[in-house]
Amino acid sequence: MKRNSGLRTWIEIRKSDLRNNYLTFRRFLKSKTKLMAVAKSNAYGHGLIDYTHHMEYLGVDWFGVDSIVEARALRENGIKKPILVLGYTLPEKNTEAFSNNISLTISSFEALQELSKLFPAAPKIHLKIDTGMHRQGFFIKELPRALEFIEQKMDLKMVEGVYTHFASAKDPKQPQDTLKQIEQFEKAIKILASKNVRVIKHAAATSGTINFPQSHYDMVRIGIGLYGLWPSRETFQSFHNKISLKPTLSWKTIISEIKNLPKGSKIGYDFTETLTRDSKIAVCPIGYWHGFPRALSSKGFVVIKNKICKVLGRVSMDMITVDVTEVKEIKIGDIVTILGDQGQAPTAEILAELCGTTNYEIITRLNPLIKRLYLPKA
Numbered sequence: 001m002k003r004n005s006g007l008r009t010w011i012e013i014r015k016s017d018l019r020n021n022y023l024t025f026r027r028f029l030k031s032k033t034k035l036m037a038v039a040k041s042n043a044y045g046h047g048l049i050d051y052t053h054h055m056e057y058l059g060v061d062w063f064g065v066d067s068i069v070e071a072r073a074l075r076e077n078g079i080k081k082p083i084l085v086l087g088y089t090l091p092e093k094n095t096e097a098f099s100n101n102i103s104l105t106i107s108s109f110e111a112l113q114e115l116s117k118l119f120p121a122a123p124k125i126h127l128k129i130d131t132g133m134h135r136q137g138f139f140i141k142e143l144p145r146a147l148e149f150i151e152q153k154m155d156l157k158m159v160e161g162v163y164t165h166f167a168s169a170k171d172p173k174q175p176q177d178t179l180k181q182i183e184q185f186e187k188a189i190k191i192l193a194s195k196n197v198r199v200i201k202h203a204a205a206t207s208g209t210i211n212f213p214q215s216h217y218d219m220v221r222i223g224i225g226l227y228g229l230w231p232s233r234e235t236f237q238s239f240h241n242k243i244s245l246k247p248t249l250s251w252k253t254i255i256s257e258i259k260n261l262p263k264g265s266k267i268g269y270d271f272t273e274t275l276t277r278d279s280k281i282a283v284c285p286i287g288y289w290h291g292f293p294r295a296l297s298s299k300g301f302v303v304i305k306n307k308i309c310k311v312l313g314r315v316s317m318d319m320i321t322v323d324v325t326e327v328k329e330i331k332i333g334d335i336v337t338i339l340g341d342q343g344q345a346p347t348a349e350i351l352a353e354l355c356g357t358t359n360y361e362i363i364t365r366l367n368p369l370i371k372r373l374y375l376p377k378a
Contacts, residue, residue, distance in 0.1 A: 268313025
């Protein structure tokens with residue numbers, strides 16, 4: 001394992017694993033079902049531009065992002081595939097969406113009213129339906145009025161898609177709530193059909209795609225699964241023997257300083273940890289600003305030369321201290337694995353459990369300024 005010259009910390013993405021995950025989901029779908037790669041939040045920490053270029057090369061049909069800012073960045077960097085903004089778009093950005101052929105999520109009458117001011121220079125839209133999650137979306141009873149408004153003030157042809165989002169599709173053994181949402185979404189589809197509005201219908205994200213094949217419709221939106229991570233422990237337990245997902249991301253740093261300290265020495269801010277033996281400690285130049293949670297203070301770990309090294313004391317903004325007493329022939333510049341799935345390295349799931357959060361949060365909070373290196377294989 002070689003150090004990357006000039007970098008104190010970096011993130012490695014394995015293209016071979018991205019390809020494996022993409023093909024895994026393709027095999028899961030019918031040939032006519034489109035696949036949207038969800039690349040919001042800096043491609044779940046994997047690097048927005050490099051990730052979307054590689055996924056476009058592999059053959060995804062659509063990209064989903066959170067904001068017009070992300071969507072514009074894709075267009076400016078040569079992405080040609082259709083893009084849907086899943087989050088809220090400020091009214092003053094609607095013209096930008098139109099000029100860059102970016103589709104917008106519309107989930108309220110206020111947003112429709114703003115679009116009508118621009119018509120016919122208004123972007124294509126996907127109507128979001130609130131089928132029970134009570135976040136974004138029109139209620140079913142509001143959909144006829146929304147379609148009537150579009151028909152009178154604009155044109156129903158601008159409605160490119162209709163979709164919803166499941167609140168609790170992560171447990172295949174507890175399907176009731178998701179089945180109710182599917183039932184509600186079917187009502188929305190019938191209302192659109194009564195108006196002869198032909199649209200792309202989509203509902204399933206990673207969990208729904210795996211656990212509820214009846215919800216695939218015309219397109220699925222795969223986020224965390226394409227990065228090789230499971231959306232929940234329940235889904236993993238039910239399907240890991242049938243579906244091969246490979247985590248694509250490893251995060252690494254180096255040792256920047258080494259000290260020998262006697263038993264009883266106190267470590268870090270507020271002296272929250274006291275050494276119980278004579279120890280060798282190492283400083284690594286990453287901290288919570290980089291995405292290593294402060295919640296891992298005194299309980300997280302890293303891997304150096306295949307040895308588990310405990311985090312000592314507080315996680316600082318830009319540094320952590322780890323116990324390297326058991327690591328032989330250690331020196332400044334040695335590589336430290338912070339996150340990965342090889343050997344004894346902590347996975348996103350392990351770090352999430354230690355922090356009391358989810359693997360989603362662990363990877364999406366990785367600092368976007370850290371260099372991402374897309375590698376052919378491990």
